[in-house]
Amino acid sequence: GDVILQINDLVVDYGSADQPVRAVDGVSLTLRRGQVLGIAGESGSGKSTLAYAITRLHQPPAQITAGQLLYTGRDGETVDVLALDDRELTDFRWEELSIVFQSAMNALNPILRVGAQIEDAIEAHRPGMSGEERAERVRELMRLVGISADRVGAYPHELSGGMRQRVMIAIALALDPEIIIMDEPTTALDVVIQRQIVEKIMELKDRLGFSVIFITHDLSMLIELSDEIAIMYAGRVVETGAARDFYSSPQHPYSQGLLGSFPTLSGPKKTLTGIVGSPPDLRALPSGCPFRTRCPHAFEPCPVEDPPLLPIPTVRDADGDAPAPRAVACHLYTAQQAALAEGAAV
Ligand code: SF4
Numbered sequence: 001g002d003v004i005l006q007i008n009d010l011v012v013d014y015g016s017a018d019q020p021v022r023a024v025d026g027v028s029l030t031l032r033r034g035q036v037l038g039i040a041g042e043s044g045s046g047k048s049t050l051a052y053a054i055t056r057l058h059q060p061p062a063q064i065t066a067g068q069l070l071y072t073g074r075d076g077e078t079v080d081v082l083a084l085d086d087r088e089l090t091d092f093r094w095e096e097l098s099i100v101f102q103s104a105m106n107a108l109n110p111i112l113r114v115g116a117q118i119e120d121a122i123e124a125h126r127p128g129m130s131g132e133e134r135a136e137r138v139r140e141l142m143r144l145v146g147i148s149a150d151r152v153g154a155y156p157h158e159l160s161g162g163m164r165q166r167v168m169i170a171i172a173l174a175l176d177p178e179i180i181i182m183d184e185p186t187t188a189l190d191v192v193i194q195r196q197i198v199e200k201i202m203e204l205k206d207r208l209g210f211s212v213i214f215i216t217h218d219l220s221m222l223i224e225l226s227d228e229i230a231i232m233y234a235g236r237v238v239e240t241g242a243a244r245d246f247y248s249s250p251q252h253p254y255s256q257g258l259l260g261s262f263p264t265l266s267g268p269k270k271t272l273t274g275i276v277g278s279p280p281d282l283r284a285l286p287s288g289c290p291f292r293t294r295c296p297h298a299f300e301p302c303p304v305e306d307p308p309l310l311p312i313p314t315v316r317d318a319d320g321d322a323p324a325p326r327a328v329a330c331h332l333y334t335a336q337q338a339a340l341a342e343g344a345a346v
């Protein structure tokens, strides 16, 4: 599909002037229309900060200090998201891109009926709509997310956690956005309910045609749902590629560790190797590759040079489909990457 959101070298800093912390360190990612881009990494890898920054909902002291966010709407016009003023940004957030947070289901107002809360979102952005039309839209949204329309009068506490999360999804969909960002949308719910909600989101994606950025630490769910995957470590993207390629042959030692550290739901049992140690302190990153203190393959260049994220060769699949681009940030691939770059230059 064509590109709907292009993130270029995005940097988010927080902390104080004398102790700056780089939470997102030069992230470049591409979201294609109608697709799911999955972002995974341990907590503290910068994935939530990235989600907030994309919607510009990050709070001070977090600050976007460099980079570009380019959004291309259905009309083909490209918007520079970082240049939007507050008013434009408010509209952008509802009409083009909305977000469902981890704790979203607790964000509902406890003393307002859920139908009224969905209606408020519509009214703020569609002042010309009649009360009748709004009420009909609320019922439509509730049906879309799988809640009986006769629950419009319910208060949040009268609904289960799963139902409250569905209400939040209805609110996110209220203005028919083109992109939905899901930051651990179901982690607070039990596994069966999580599954139902995620399946509902995917069904709606196919039906309504929006694109999704899905952020989670649940790698098995991510691989199953995503078209493309990005793995984050210490604020950087260390590997990107098609979900199926990533699953069959993870390239970065961190990705290999992550994949080894979760049990597969089907197929042969894998040895749970896991990853030794814990994520680094962003205020005191090791020199060179930030993963080197945990990496079983670290060698001479690793403490010296921070490996950039560069393309690696891909293989055309059995159906002859064009290979999805893959990239990895690791010195083990320097020779392959150089050969590829040379080939591309000729
Ligand atoms: Fe390991 Fe070196 Fe690759 Fe970093 S660059 S992941 S330390 S091999």
Ligand code: MG
Pocket (backbone or CB within 6 Å): 043, 047, 048, 184
């Ligand atoms: Mg998070």
